[in-house]
Amino acid sequence: xxxxxxxxxxxxLQEQASFARFRRALRRSDQIALDDLFASAHKHxxxxxxxxxxxxxETFLLAMLLEEHKQVILLRQQMDEKLRLPPxxx
Amino acid sequence: MAELTGWLLxxxxxxxxxxxxxxxxxxERRCLHQAFPVxxxxxxxxxxxxxxxxxxxxxxxxxxxxxxxQIHLTRAERRDLFAGSLPVLSIxxxxxxxxxxxxxxxxxxxxxxxxxxxxxxxxxxxxAVFGVFALCHCRVELQGNQVxxxxxxxxxxxxxxxYPPLRVLGLEPDCNPAHAEPKGVIFSYSGYRYRxxxxxxxxxxxxxxxxxxxxxxxxxLTNWGDTWLLPKLLELSKDNPLLLNRDPAATITRxxxxxYYAYGQVIYRGAQMHLAGRWHxxxxxxxxxxxxxxxxxxxLARVTGLPVQTVARVSPGTGISSMQIxxxxxxxxxxxxxxxxxxxSKSLLDLVHxxxxxxxxxxxxxxHENVAEVDFVSMYPSIMAHFNISPETVLLGEYNxxxxxxxxxxxxxxxxxxxxxxxxxxxxxxxxLLVLPKWDPRRKRYKAAASAHKWLLVTCFxxxxxxxxxxxxxxxxxxxxxxxxxxxxxxxxxxxxxxxxVLHLYVDGMWIxxxxxxxxxxxxxxLDEIVTxxxxxxGLDGVYRWVAFLPSRMDxxxxxxxxxxxxxxxxxxxxxxxxxxxxxxxxxxKELQQQMLDILARAPDAEQARGxxxxxxxxxxxxxxxxxxxxxxxxxxxxxQTLSRELDAYRSPSPTAVAARQLAEYNKDLRPGQVVRFxxxxxxxxxxxxxxxxxxxxxxxxxxRYSTLLERAAETILQAFLSKGIxxxxxxxxxxxxxxxxxxxxx
Numbered sequence: 001x002x003x004x005x006x007x008x009x010x011x012x013l014q015e016q017a018s019f020a021r022f023r024r025a026l027r028r029s030d031q032i033a034l035d036d037l038f039a040s041a042h043k044h045x046x047x048x049x050x051x052x053x054x055x056x057x058e059t060f061l062l063a064m065l066l067e068e069h070k071q072v073i074l075l076r077q078q079m080d081e082k083l084r085l086p087p088x089x090x
Numbered sequence: 091m092a093e094l095t096g097w098l099l100x101x102x103x104x105x106x107x108x109x110x111x112x113x114x115x116x117x118e119r120r121c122l123h124q125a126f127p128v129x130x131x132x133x134x135x136x137x138x139x140x141x142x143x144x145x146x147x148x149x150x151x152x153x154x155x156x157x158x159x160q161i162h163l164t165r166a167e168r169r170d171l172f173a174g175s176l177p178v179l180s181i182x183x184x185x186x187x188x189x190x191x192x193x194x195x196x197x198x199x200x201x202x203x204x205x206x207x208x209x210x211x212x213x214x215x216x217x218a219v220f221g222v223f224a225l226c227h228c229r230v231e232l233q234g235n236q237v238x239x240x241x242x243x244x245x246x247x248x249x250x251x252x253y254p255p256l257r258v259l260g261l262e263p264d265c266n267p268a269h270a271e272p273k274g275v276i277f278s279y280s281g282y283r284y285r286x287x288x289x290x291x292x293x294x295x296x297x298x299x300x301x302x303x304x305x306x307x308x309x310x311l312t313n314w315g316d317t318w319l320l321p322k323l324l325e326l327s328k329d330n331p332l333l334l335n336r337d338p339a340a341t342i343t344r345x346x347x348x349x350y351y352a353y354g355q356v357i358y359r360g361a362q363m364h365l366a367g368r369w370h371x372x373x374x375x376x377x378x379x380x381x382x383x384x385x386x387x388x389x390l391a392r393v394t395g396l397p398v399q400t401v402a403r404v405s406p407g408t409g410i411s412s413m414q415i416x417x418x419x420x421x422x423x424x425x426x427x428x429x430x431x432x433x434x435s436k437s438l439l440d441l442v443h444x445x446x447x448x449x450x451x452x453x454x455x456x457x458h459e460n461v462a463e464v465d466f467v468s469m470y471p472s473i474m475a476h477f478n479i480s481p482e483t484v485l486l487g488e489y490n491x492x493x494x495x496x497x498x499x500x501x502x503x504x505x506x507x508x509x510x511x512x513x514x515x516x517x518x519x520x521x522x523l524l525v526l527p528k529w530d531p532r533r534k535r536y537k538a539a540a541s542a543h544k545w546l547l548v549t550c551f552x553x554x555x556x557x558x559x560x561x562x563x564x565x566x567x568x569x570x571x572x573x574x575x576x577x578x579x580x581x582x583x584x585x586x587x588x589x590x591x592v593l594h595l596y597v598d599g600m601w602i603x604x605x606x607x608x609x610x611x612x613x614x615x616x617l618d619e620i621v622t623x624x625x626x627x628x629g630l631d632g633v634y635r636w637v638a639f640l641p642s643r644m645d646x647x648x649x650x651x652x653x654x655x656x657x658x659x660x661x662x663x664x665x666x667x668x669x670x671x672x673x674x675x676x677x678x679x680k681e682l683q684q685q686m687l688d689i690l691a692r693a694p695d696a697e698q699a700r701g702x703x704x705x706x707x708x709x710x711x712x713x714x715x716x717x718x719x720x721x722x723x724x725x726x727x728x729x730x731q732t733l734s735r736e737l738d739a740y741r742s743p744s745p746t747a748v749a750a751r752q753l754a755e756y757n758k759d760l761r762p763g764q765v766v767r768f769x770x771x772x773x774x775x776x777x778x779x780x781x782x783x784x785x786x787x788x789x790x791x792x793x794x795r796y797s798t799l800l801e802r803a804a805e806t807i808l809q810a811f812l813s814k815g816i817x818x819x820x821x822x823x824x825x826x827x828x829x830x831x832x833x834x835x836x837x
Binding site: 008 | 442450452645647
């Protein structure tokens with residue numbers, strides 16, 4: 001509706017679409033992983049909008065990295081718990 | 091000199107001055123007159139004022155002096171909202187009825203001049219001068235039937251004004267004229283209800299006139315009166331006039347139908363029929379009638395200063411700009427005819443920062459327990475009033491990425507000045523509604539008023555940025571959203587500092603939870619902290635027993651901002667964005683979703699709600715069986731969709747377009763913005779318009795299509811309970827990570 005600039009969601013979809021050729025040439029299993037990455041970046045779209053970075057894709061990459069790092073923390077936490085358990089109870 | 095008190099019903103321009111209808115305390119309807127000269131102003135276009143000379147104005151003066159209308163010309167200094175004090179030529183027109191014609195000729199003879207106050211509704215000028223508005227209780231001093239003085243005895247901001255005892259006549263055709271040709275007209279007054287056939291015409295007209303004479307209504311309340319009934323009656327009564335107008339000297343005003351685009355929707359407005367001396371309101375053509383009814387219309391007339399018949403049919407945007415015009419007239423600020431103000435230039439980076447809306451988060455998908463929803467009270471209008479944001483208070487200074495351009499606070503702005511009393515009244519009404527018992531008769535009126543105010547306040551923000559609004563300027567619009575984002579983030583920070591988890595942010599609302607916080611009192615410290623940090627009023631909408639934020643239908647991993655449902659501790663159900671809320675969902679499916687939620691709302695918490703799932707699933711199976719066995723009445727399967735463009739403009743034949751074409755074959759032409767009703771049928775063309783003649787064969791209904799719709803709607807509710815992504819009150823840190831697990835959809 002009468003916008004001068006595309007909204008952050010439009011921007012996101014455009015960035016995602018611009019990788020359509022890249023995605024097509026990937027293996028099916030890799031395509032799914034790539035979609036996961038974009039979906040994880042989508043979670044932070046409000047923050048990316050607020051950041052109003054001139055190159056939004058940098059923010060999206062950082063958002064993907066952020067979600068990846070959260071997974072790392074979570075896995076590390078679970079590992080620690082597993083290792084701390086007395087043998088036989090795991 | 092005689093004195094009279096009563097209620098003002100209507101004001102319009104008559105032959106000489108104004109015609110004023112007053113309902114006096116004795117119950118008499120009086121037609122009064124008043125001399126009321128009106129002024130408009132003209133200035134040289136900016137930049138031609140070099141050396142204080144204004145050659146155009148001199149020529150304009152000579153032209154005006156030679157016209158036949160009685161006018162009085164003077165030089166004056168007036169204030170333009172943006173340009174400051176201006177030398178202007180003031181044209182006082184003795185008879186207000188002369189102004190439109192004179193101005194039309196004048197503006198086409200001198201198209202380069204800048205005009206002010208040229209096209210203002212007479213009721214707004216009157217409200218600005220005397221503080222009197224439609225339905226105002228007032229005292230008049232009379233000489234004969236000439237008004238010499240008038241004073242208001244109440245104000246638009248009174249919570250409980252005394253309303254006049256109005257006489258209402260209901261009038262409607264005996265069926266919806268869009269569906270079939272009506273054969274008679276039904277009229278109703280004070281408990282009586284009669285039907286008169288259209289044939290014979292003479293009998294109908296004689297009877298109708300007798301009723302009009304006997305009831306002498308102040309308000310004729312019709313169904314399809316604007317678009318069908320009154321035009322039809324006027325056509326029938328060409329030779330034998332009907333007494334629809336109370337003022338025999340005036341004519342009935344017709345306004346043409348139109349379609350326009352606003353807030354992302356195509357909107358259709360039917361033609362209008364305005365009466366003189368009494369009001370005509372068509373409940374089918376009145377704006378938001380289903381929302382706030384007559385009470386809301388009367389409240390709007392009181393606060394905006396527009397006539398009752400007008401305010402019933404205009405958008406709330408017109409209402410709020412009318413209020414701004416009255417403020418401007420009172421403060422001696424010129425009201426531009428066409429806005430001159432253009433957008434100031436800004437750098438690309440500033441534009442990237444400024445051109446943003448409200449902050450909208452992606453909520454944490456899943457089912458959450460003991461969630462509080464807190465909302466800022468009328469956030470954008472409060473921001474305008476609190477931070478003095480108005481088109482003229484935004485300064486062209488250095489851009490601040492957080493709050494935009496600097497705002498001057500030295501003088502109250504036009505928009506905050508207009509909004510302040512409205513906001514105060516809204517808050518007063520809302521707090522009354524909280525304490526009034528359920529049986530109190532004032533509740534209904536307060537609710538209608540609150541709803542009417544809400545729409546005024548909502549559009550007020552939009553009009554700040556609307557390019558055609560007289561007092562709009564994009565920079566002030568941007569300033570409001572910038573403050574809005576800043577304030578929401580401060581609220582988020584306050585919540586997180588106090589140990590709450592923020593599940594969702596949505597422009598002016600926030601959904602939060604913290605283990606152990608269950609009651610309203612548990613959230614009070616946070617509310618206080620937010621008020622301290624932001625300076626704006628915030629309220630607790632309620633605490634949910636449970637609320638489910640749903641993922642996108644396209645991708646289960648992606649949350650959507652405004653698709654959720656939940657049950658408050660009071661048992662009240664709140665639903666957004668799901669089928670139940672959509673206008674195009676067939677009633678059958680809406681009812682199913684509502685019943686599913688009703689069952690779940692019986693449980694005191696999410697765990698026990700989950701225990702009720704077998705009941706819910708059994709209900710879905712029963713409804714599915716009803717559908718397959720043909721036990722669902724076809725009218726509950728009607729899909730309603732709005733025609734978004736002209737029929738020729740549809741490139742692919744959508745069901746809506748196909749149904750509209752079927753109607754067109756029967757000469758029922760629909761305009762964009764009008765609603766098409768249809769059912770899905772087997773084979774080609776796949777739909778059947780509901781409003782074409784003939785019976786629908788129930789065997790042709792496309793049961794499998796409706797089954798799919800039904801299953802999808804059921805799944806919307808069930809997925810929240812069946813998925814694995816249910817939050818169970820784990821410690822905060824791991825809770826955060828649960829958001830990664832998308833619920834498994836069963837598609």
